[in-house]
Amino acid sequence: MIFMKLEDLSKNDDFIQREVRKERLEITFYYFKSLCDEKRITDHLITPFYELNRINELEEYIKSFEEWSFIKGEKEAIEKVFNGCVIILHEHKLYSVKLEDFEVSGIGESTDESVLQGPKDSLSENISISLNIIRNRYRKETLVSKNKKLGSTKTNINLLYDDELCDPQILAHLNNKLKDIDVDVLQSAGQLQKILMDDKWCHFPMFLTTERPDRVVVNLSQGKIVFLIEGSSWVLLGPSKFYDFFKSMDDPVELPVVGKFLISIRYIALMITLFLPAFYVAVISYSPEILKVQFALLIAGNRISVPFPSYFEIIFMMLMAEFLGEASIRLPRTISSSATTVGGLILGQAASQAGLIGNVMIVVAAAVSLSIFVIPINAMHQAIRIIRYPLIILGSLFGAIGVLIGALALIAYLCNLRSLGKPYMQLFANN
Template identity: 80%
Template sequence: MKLKSLQENDDFIQREVKKGTLTITLYYLKSLCDEKRITDHVISPFYEIDGNNEFIDYVKSFEEWAMVKEEKIAVEKIFSGFVILLHEDDIYAVNLDNFEVRSLGESTEESVLQGPKDGLSEKVGISLNVIRNRYRKETLIAKNHTLGKNSKTKLMVLYDNCLCDQDILKHLNNKLENIEVDVLQSAGQLQKLLIDSKWCPFPLFLTTERPDRVVTNLSQGKIVFLIEGSSWALLGPASFFDFFKSMDDPVELPLVGKFFITLRYIALMITLFFPALYVAVISYSPEILKVQFALLIAGSRISVPFPSYSEIIFMMLMAEFLSEASIRLPRTISSSATTVGGLILGQAASQAGLIGNVMIVVIAAVALSIFVIPINSMHQAIRIIRYPLIILGSLFGSIGVLIGAFALIAYLCNLRSLGRPYMQLFANN
């Protein structure tokens, strides 16, 4: 076996080991395999075990081993962290990979007060271990898939065979068979490949790094996708209301949990419709406000040379810039830089007469309320949808906002996640 396609790699190792008349040749990539494991589990036993057949039986005792018939398969195995053993005319592949992975740490993106703090791992086997320790049911099925022509990414699909809808499984298997991608590295990429509409702004799958959320969704009959190299799991089919549930809710007292859920929907209404309603009321129907409040807003906008819609779009774009800056900047300075930047920007714009004082309150309420929603992927969709609503409010007033709200609800009702309605209200809790 020549393996010519690998000869130019400096980390490719071809190693011949002899013991009397017996010879084995090892082929592997040093960057992917653990050489200490190779010495301890292959080379040392080769010298210690008497007899040719006994050593072959020992190789077959590995947890992950396979006989290889073609050189193409051997190359694929090598790039998956396998060591190829050439013994006489037989070729064997054993998994002795060396995958560096961080230890299980705290979930940083989905903070909770009383729930578990641990997160998933970039290694599928470790994540599966964590999940099985929390969901000890014999009907939990784990299926392996490989996606990506170049990356050969390992994908594991988990589901409860008794609770999961078999029609959804068939629908999913058909989708996975038809996926063609060069490189797959994250849960977000997989979500884009699974959804039908490429222009849909709303997330049709949940992404999470919390094992407790994974287990909760498994118990509701949903499917979990674990991707090698990513600590984020993909959950589906998802409904719109799943994105407003925190893992603190089951821990809190029932009344407290319901209160916080209600608070999140109020925050959704504020961040989604408040800017558009502000523009609609100021531009077309200020008479619906109390006289004192209408005069207060009018007085704060005396020096503002722009219409209300351009004023609020300008400030919302500034808030978007600050939000993106807080993500891209180094963590040591991001919070202080964005806080100081926001204060200076708002005060300077108000003193310069570019915006009214009431506008600062509106933007602050809109910016804060979106962070009450626990799932970050929903934030991005809401941030996009706000702008068409503002445009409708500026063109047609309150009627335009109402038309936009009905159009948004109709669009959400038309969405499907793995064939299930996105606005399914009476889903499993």
């Protein structure tokens, strides 16, 4: 029964069942190559086996290891193999020897997904190292690993999922998609995401991208599938929901009230960065009576010297913010932050003094530019930045009614999206 349970683990592509024979002696090794050091297995187990003459010598040799044990039950055998042990079978007797391999040389620090608390390590561009990190954090026998090769270059990808929690319909849907993939070169998680998306023109991310092992483990425990890609430290997580992109790995660490407050702050920031520019244009151009008299007069006074309509102001400032953001990415890291900060200050002041924009416009542009970075996942930034411009156009043409129509159309569009066949817009689902 124990042997059958161990052999069931062969559905994992990184699980090894290796038989070794010498005359009348025969033993079988069971282990995960992503958890154990195969060189030590060869040097300390397989090579000495060929030098032994009797089985009694083998048992004595196994007992010479510091961390060895005699396996008595099915549960113990499974626990040992998932803790980096090699299970040795001979004549219906099971022994375990710990030859764990924990990678540290290929592990770097996560720089693009910073957190205040929690681990700082990131995944690796080497799939074996990434798999080692994940298996050491998620030690469940239901974790399944499947290898696939895609593209003419035969890029190796690895699918990880919890067989007990993952929806079989999602797996079937994904396998059908992978069979139809025809691509020359596959090099990154973003490229794989575009291939797997149903709507090629959709600019909202259908999969989470991350380089953090703790986020991977949390999503595995929620029944999601992880895509490891050879040559990329970034992995895909799916199916994803809209609210997944507003979660930070600091949230589970914080006190419950603080965590909920931080999540609500992110949704407020989403509303500001998405709708504030459009409503500014709509109110200034069509409905200034919505504002208090003093505030409306203040804005009108600031705009006396501005020769352009309000939509030109906001689009001009937002484009300048986009240019500064792109410049900060392309410039060398040693000067990018100072150059973009000074450039933004000089640009805003000069534009205001030249009469191209009003002072209130600078405040609006600053609030919009800052609030976008409150959203934790960078992929969602890009989608929100694109949506702002159609909303501004609607606000400039039809006023507040146009912005409202745009918001309803956006919600309807999001509700129609699917990630691996699952609804995308589930804001209040328990996960």
